[in-house]
Structures are given as C-alpha cells and as structure tokens.
Amino acid sequence: MRYNLYSVKNKNIVISGASSIIALKTIEKFLEDDAVIYTIVSSEKSVKILKEKFKDRIHIYVCDLCEDKNVKELSEKFQLVSKVDILINFIGIAGDETKDKLNEELFMKIFNTNFFSIVRFIKYFSKYMDAGSSILNIASTLGIRAIPNSIAYSTSKAALIHFSKCLSLEYAPRGIRVNCISPGYFYSDMTKSIVDNQNSYKNLLQKIPMARLLESDEIVPFIRLIVSEAGAYITGANIVMDGGTSCW
Structure with missing residues (x-):
C-alpha cells in the first residue's frame, strides 16, 4: 500500500503564532500523526494556553519576532534539531484603524507583526529546510479585498500574499514550497466583538454568499x-x- 500522502508523521514542524485558534486546532491534529511540534509564542499567557492543552507533548519557545536579534538567537537554538520539514506562520494582529486613529505608529506595529516578523522568521529558519520542505503563511481574505477601517491590517496581509508568491519562485530551485491560505471570517479574538453583537453579526452574514462563518475545523484539512x-x-x-x- 502506498504511503499516506496526507500524513505528517515524524515531521519536524515549527509553528509561529501558535496560540491562535487555528494553530491550536492544527497542532492537535498533527499530534495525532505523531509529528514533532515546535511552537513559537510571544507571551507567557500563550505559553500557559499551550501547556494546559498539550502538556509536554510539544516544544515551546517564547520570542518577540518583531526584533531581528531575537529571531536570529532563536534560530540558533534549533541547530540541534538539524532539519525543519514544515514551517507555518499564524501570526497576526489588528488594531483600531478608524480614520482618526490610524497613524504611522499603529501602521508600523501591525505591519511589523503581520509581515516583517514572518519575513525574519523565514529568513533565519529556512536554512534548516531541504528539498521537500514546505512553508505556509496564514494570510486573510482582506489581503485581496478592501473594507473600511482596515487599511494597515489588509495591506499587511496583501504584502504577505505577494511575498509568499515571490518567495516561492526563489525557493523552487531548492525544492522548498511556499504557499498561503486566506481565511474569511471565523470566530476569533479579532472577530469576537462583531460576532457577539447581534446586529453587526447579521450584517456580516449578509456579506457572505454562503451566509455563515468559516469553521476553524474546516481550515485544518x-x-x-x-x-x-x-x-x-x-x-x-x-x-x-x-x-x-x-467574488462580489
């Protein structure tokens, strides 16, 4: 029988932004395949979330990926790992981007987190990747469409999508694949205020042809x-x- 093409058994998988809802679901499913999971988070709060859910079944590192020095030092700790098979970036933040509150400081904070932190992460960790390895960046449907009060977030995700396309050309000769997934609206910390408000939730569903939110379980496959x-x-x-x- 041919080997299960969908399996990630014994793969070394490095995941940034690992305490997000989709990341937690992904880790859970990949552990069922006996993958070796290395997670990167930016706060002790996120460490607590991971430890409570996965105990000692995963490796956890704390690092602020917005600083180049930090990412470089973190990558040096992975020399003992020797190889990274899969790199997945779930990093993403939003902010209050109404016209009166959007400024350069907020714009740079969002862009540094949503885009440049991933650029740095791939820069230092791709040295551990060989032919057959894969990089996946989680972007957003707002990277391909515009809505009010989301200039910095949407632009950062658009940059991430195009960066991934450009990087795929650079890494193809090395046999390393680079892709993006752009989810629509699903229940998360970012959408909680909208979904929990009956009127705003109703208005949101009217903008989605399928008239429902994406389920996080649907993204993992x-x-x-x-x-x-x-x-x-x-x-x-x-x-x-x-x-x-x-589509509209």
Whole structure:
C-alpha cells in the first residue's frame, strides 16, 4: 500500500503564532500523526494556553519576532534539531484603524507583526529546510479585498500574499514550497466583538454568499493538504476560504 500522502508523521514542524485558534486546532491534529511540534509564542499567557492543552507533548519557545536579534538567537537554538520539514506562520494582529486613529505608529506595529516578523522568521529558519520542505503563511481574505477601517491590517496581509508568491519562485530551485491560505471570517479574538453583537453579526452574514462563518475545523484539512506530500506540486498558491465573499 502506498504511503499516506496526507500524513505528517515524524515531521519536524515549527509553528509561529501558535496560540491562535487555528494553530491550536492544527497542532492537535498533527499530534495525532505523531509529528514533532515546535511552537513559537510571544507571551507567557500563550505559553500557559499551550501547556494546559498539550502538556509536554510539544516544544515551546517564547520570542518577540518583531526584533531581528531575537529571531536570529532563536534560530540558533534549533541547530540541534538539524532539519525543519514544515514551517507555518499564524501570526497576526489588528488594531483600531478608524480614520482618526490610524497613524504611522499603529501602521508600523501591525505591519511589523503581520509581515516583517514572518519575513525574519523565514529568513533565519529556512536554512534548516531541504528539498521537500514546505512553508505556509496564514494570510486573510482582506489581503485581496478592501473594507473600511482596515487599511494597515489588509495591506499587511496583501504584502504577505505577494511575498509568499515571490518567495516561492526563489525557493523552487531548492525544492522548498511556499504557499498561503486566506481565511474569511471565523470566530476569533479579532472577530469576537462583531460576532457577539447581534446586529453587526447579521450584517456580516449578509456579506457572505454562503451566509455563515468559516469553521476553524474546516481550515485544518487545507493546511494538511498544502504542507504534506499530497501538495507536492502546489507552490506560489493563495487558497481563499471565504464562502464566496471575495467574488462580489
């Protein structure tokens, strides 16, 4: 019988932004495959979340990826790992971007976190990646469409999508694949205020052709497809999962 193409068994997987809802779901499913998981988070609060959920089944590192020095030092700790098979970036923050509150400081904070931290992370960790390895960046449907009060967030995600496409060309000769997934609206810390408000939630659903939110469980199978051997010919792609919202 042919080897399961969707399996990540015994793969060394490094995950940044590891305490997000989708990241937690992904880690849970990959552990079922006996993958070796290394997680990167930026706060002790996130460490607590991971330890409570996964105990000692994963490796946890605390690092502020917004500082180049920190990322470089973190990457040096991985010399004992010797190889990274899969690199997944879930990093992302939003902010109050109403016209009167958007300023250069907020713009740079969001861009540094959502874009440049991932650029740094890949820069230092890709040296551990060989042919057959895979990089996946989690972007957003707002990276391909515009809505009010989301200039910095949307622009940072658009940059991430295009960066991933460009990087896929640079890394293709090395046999390393680079892709994006752009989810639509799903329940998270970023959307909680909208979803928990009956009127705003109703208005949101009217903008989604499928008239429902994306379930976090629906994203994990696509992550598995892209990073596993099943997606061996997929690179430079941006898979949009938004219920058709970007179609109008």
